[in-house]
Amino acid sequence: MARKTAKTYHHGDLREALIKAGRALLEKGGVEALTLRACARKAGVSHAAPQHHFASINDLLADIAATGFEDFVKALNKAAARAPSPVERLKAMGLGYVAFARERPAVYQLMFGVAAPLSSERLRAAKAAAWEQLANLVSEAAGPEDKEAKAMQVWSAVHGFSMLLISQRLPTMINVSRTLDRVVNGLAPAIGAQP
């Protein structure tokens, strides 16, 4: 479809190359290292080349965040796959959620931590998929009534813990694994799910 390696004037697949470069920069140096010009350099093009594919840096960030959400959904699916019951799956997903945030804090921070919410079609779809997954699981575990609010309850708990953890806002005396246990085990009771 598109030559990736050939050193031509026209890159051929610059859009995806920029996203890939951005992901690498993000993993390596955090959100601060993720600049438009750095992405361009890494992709081997001039600093203004991205203009044609992304109207502003936010559009690029949105697509990078979208790939993060895609990975996120996969990770949650994988985590929940082996659990036998809905409640067990809820716990497993909670653990998988926090694990993802801990393992890839920069990506998670981009997905949730940026002041202005990013937007792109790809990002919208990826977010919708993640939400769908959660809402369905909550519905299975605790019944369909008021499932959105229940899902938000679950989401708030794991998201809040993840954010506090990776942004290093936790008081020093906190025992992380014990607290994580409490948070995860508190999910099902909070939404009235029977084990």
Place this chain on the structure above:
Amino acid sequence: MARKTAKTYHHGDLREALIKAGRALLEKGGVEALTLRACARKAGVSHAAPQHHFASINDLLADIAATGFEDFVKALNKAAARAPSPVERLKAMGLGYVAFARERPAVYQLMFGVAAPLSSERLRAAKAAAWEQLANLVSEAAGPEDKEAKAMQVWSAVHGFSMLLISQRLPTMINVSRTLDRVVNGLAPAIGAQP
């Protein structure tokens, strides 16, 4: 102690003036508007003047965040003051927490949303005060055993919801007030507090 208005070469109280300017910028234009040079302009000094009072912009941001925490503690105290029982106080504090985040999202985002954790003595003290307040309340409501983990549970839930809310990450179909009710009413049961 220090003249504030006199137009002298030496400002007299530039440190506090910069913090005050920063707070104003933050409220008006969000985190993005909060730059070192803008603070200097608003305080009526040259762009390099802050250097002597704050080694880097992060030190200034840390002190601005500290004033946010000081306000935060006051707001939570006020919210919990009228409630009769520990459990009621917990709910009231949860509502006050989310209300603060909604009313002053930029400040809240600075306090919790920045990638690198800020640090200053003033910030450390303010954060410690907030944590103390929460841990004590949780201890009153649900007993002293494992109170740190329980406090984290409560904190995670309200923080997560607040962050998702103010960063506009909530799915569109979510009923905010109903969800807030669920989150707040779920706090006491989650930590095993008797009403």
Place this chain on the structure above:
DNA sequence: TCCTTAACTTGACAGTGACTAGATGTGGAT
């Protein structure tokens, strides 16, 4: 083959945080 047009480069601009060197004035020691 030409020629429209998308893709890319080059150069510029205003803005940022940080650093340096020099100007200024304050307050303590004499």
Place this chain on the structure above:
DNA sequence: ATCCACATCTAGTCACTGTCAAGTTAAGGA
């Protein structure tokens, strides 16, 4: 009262950022 060390502030510069404008290159349909 005088002087001077030192904290404070200004002015200028640097490397970096995102964005825009204008020119260059080549791809692909007529």
